[in-house]
Amino acid sequence: MHTSAATFPDLAGSAVVVTGGGSGIGAALVRGFLDQGARVAFLDLEDRAESGGALFLPCDVTDLGALDAALGRARETHGATGILVNNVANDTRHATLDVTPEFWDESMAVNLRSYFFAARAVIPAMREAGGGSIVNLSSISYLMGQAGYPLYTAANAGITSLTRSLAREFGPDGIRVNALAPGWVMTERQKALWATEEAVSAHLARQCLPRPLVPGDMVGPALFLASAASGAITGxxxxxxxxxxxTG
Incomplete structure (x- = not known):
């Protein structure tokens, strides 16, 4: 697994929360922050990666009461959250003509609404502390005009807009808000469900770097955006x- 070889001294001892940290990219991010000496809490339905050393908080992020309570427990254990990584996502494939209003609501609840309300929950303490960093995981899928999961791409476009609006609103408080947009990362879920040899070959032909991306490839960029090394970068x-x- 590719991981960050860089050290970000300001992350040591910082209180970090990662949503969707129980598997895939999220689990890699949890380990990455732990390796920097951060105090890490993560929210998920289950800890499939068994991320030892981090505080696992079972939580359905679509339940806003449960989300608020879990973030409160993270604060009680590690102190005020200085870094929030909104990573949780559900990219289940779906066809436009099959989408019901209920599926729309469910999809937006996990892929976009949880990002807003998690940020809203931690911003007051960040403001009181004089700053903080929020990293929102988006996706290049909406930039590529991909079919097959229109609600997911719509939510990720929303994440980008939300990122920019929050950066503008809370920049005066020293709070930075950025988005990280992974390409097609070969998580266990992707390999099990959609990463056929044909599909992977076609996608690699569009990359400049002709190798599959792995969850650890997202660690360095996320650490950079969370740390003081990106102190002049927001929105x-x-x-x-x-x-x-x-390459398009």
Whole structure:
């Protein structure tokens, strides 16, 4: 697994919360922050990666009461959250003509609404502390005009807009808000459900870097956006996709 070889001294001892940290990219991010010496809490339905050393808080982020309570428990254990990584997502494939109002609501609840309310919950303490960093995981899927999961791409476009609006609103409080947009990362879920040999070959042909991306590839960019190393960067979207959005 590719992981960050860089050290960000300001992350040591910082209180970090990662949503969707129980598997895939989220689990890699949890381990990455732990390796920096951060105090990490993560929210998920279950801890499939068994991320030892981190505080696991079972939570359905679509339940706003449960989300608020879990973030409160993270604060009680580790102190005020200085870094929030909104990573939770559900990219279940679906066809436009099959979408019901109920599925729309469910999809937006996990992929977009939880990002807003998690940020809203931690911002007051960040403001009181004089600053903080929020990293929102988006996706290049909405930049590529991909079919097959229109609600997911719509939510990710919303994440980008939300990122920029929050950055503008809370920049005067020293709170930075950026988005990280992964390409097609070969998580266990992707490999089990959609990463056929044909599909992977076609996607790699669009990348500048001709190798599959793995969850650890997202760690360095996320640590950078969370740390003081990116102290002058806010309201931005950083693609980590092997070069797809460059080549189109």
């Amino acid at each position: 931005q979207v950083l693609p980590a996709d092997g070069g797809v959005v460059t």
